[in-house]
Amino acid sequence: MVNxxxxxxxxxxxxxxxxxxxxxxxxxxLDFLIHxxxxxxxxxxxxxxxVPDVIVCDLMMPVMNGxxxxxxxxxxxxxxxxxxxxxxxxSSIDSKLKQLRLGANDYIIKPFKFEELVYKIKNLLDYKDxxxxxxxxxxxxxxxxxxxxxxxxLDEFLLENIMSNFDISLLAEHLxxxxxxxxxxxxxxxxxxxxTYVRQFRLEYAISLMNKGFESITEIAFQSGFSSxxxxxxxxxxxxxxxxxxxxxxxxxx
Numbered sequence: 001m002v003n004x005x006x007x008x009x010x011x012x013x014x015x016x017x018x019x020x021x022x023x024x025x026x027x028x029x030l031d032f033l034i035h036x037x038x039x040x041x042x043x044x045x046x047x048x049x050x051v052p053d054v055i056v057c058d059l060m061m062p063v064m065n066g067x068x069x070x071x072x073x074x075x076x077x078x079x080x081x082x083x084x085x086x087x088x089x090x091s092s093i094d095s096k097l098k099q100l101r102l103g104a105n106d107y108i109i110k111p112f113k114f115e116e117l118v119y120k121i122k123n124l125l126d127y128k129d130x131x132x133x134x135x136x137x138x139x140x141x142x143x144x145x146x147x148x149x150x151x152x153x154l155d156e157f158l159l160e161n162i163m164s165n166f167d168i169s170l171l172a173e174h175l176x177x178x179x180x181x182x183x184x185x186x187x188x189x190x191x192x193x194x195x196t197y198v199r200q201f202r203l204e205y206a207i208s209l210m211n212k213g214f215e216s217i218t219e220i221a222f223q224s225g226f227s228s229x230x231x232x233x234x235x236x237x238x239x240x241x242x243x244x245x246x247x248x249x250x251x252x253x254x
Contacts, residue, residue: 008125009033011052013043013069014087015061019110023056026114040064044072047079054121059088059099070104074164077174081160083124087112100222103164150175150185158201162225168194202226203239210248217244 014020035050037043041064059066089110172182206224221232
């Protein structure tokens with residue numbers, strides 16, 4: 001059994017009443033605070049008054065499904081950093097990879113063991129806490145970033161949206177700039193275009209995961225926001241002149 005999971009707030013979005021009530025009963029035995037919504041629309045209403053530590057959401061639901069619910073939340077700065085865990089009866093790899101590519105933090109296939117779900121929730125929250133603590137420690141050797149207002153806002157947005165396939169216009173809006181002004185500013189400061197800057201940021205983030213002990217190339221790729229492990233590996237080799245596996249080996253011998 002998992003210990004020390006006291007008063008964690010969970011928003012459960014699930015249209016199956018039997019599954020929902022079973023999960024509610026189980027979570028309550030662990031002293032979780034849990035709120036249930038039966039679909040994405042109801043979830044959007046609930047989250048305004050019940051801001052959770054983590055969201056557990058079914059994928060296939062009427063009115064608004066889990067994917068639509070997640071995409072809506074990602075557009076809201078108040079809620080887009082809440083860990084989001086998908087549960088689904090769809091066991092296809094395409095469905096799983098699609099949700100992970102969109103930015104979901106995890107994907108669990110029904111039926112699952114409740115204890116597995118609890119451990120995944122705990123690990124997500126522990127990981128989020130670690131990232132927040134380490135935020136200022138991430139180094140970008142090649143980019144040689146300075147601690148200035150523009151860079152801070154830029155990197156903060158990229159870090160908070162590291163697993164999302166966001167549109168550049170969203171980044172520009174966050175920085176109160178037009179797309180063209182953002183592009184000119186990044187080119188002037190870093191001698192690269194926006195897409196290259198974002199890709200290098202993701203690669204440096206991947207390196208920080210490797211330094212923390214992550215070894216699965218697929219996991220590192222998705223955690224760093226790459227659309228596929230193969231694209232990540234190709235980009236990494238161009239960036240560091242080593243494959244990810246070769247780089248991990250150099251870390252181990254240090």
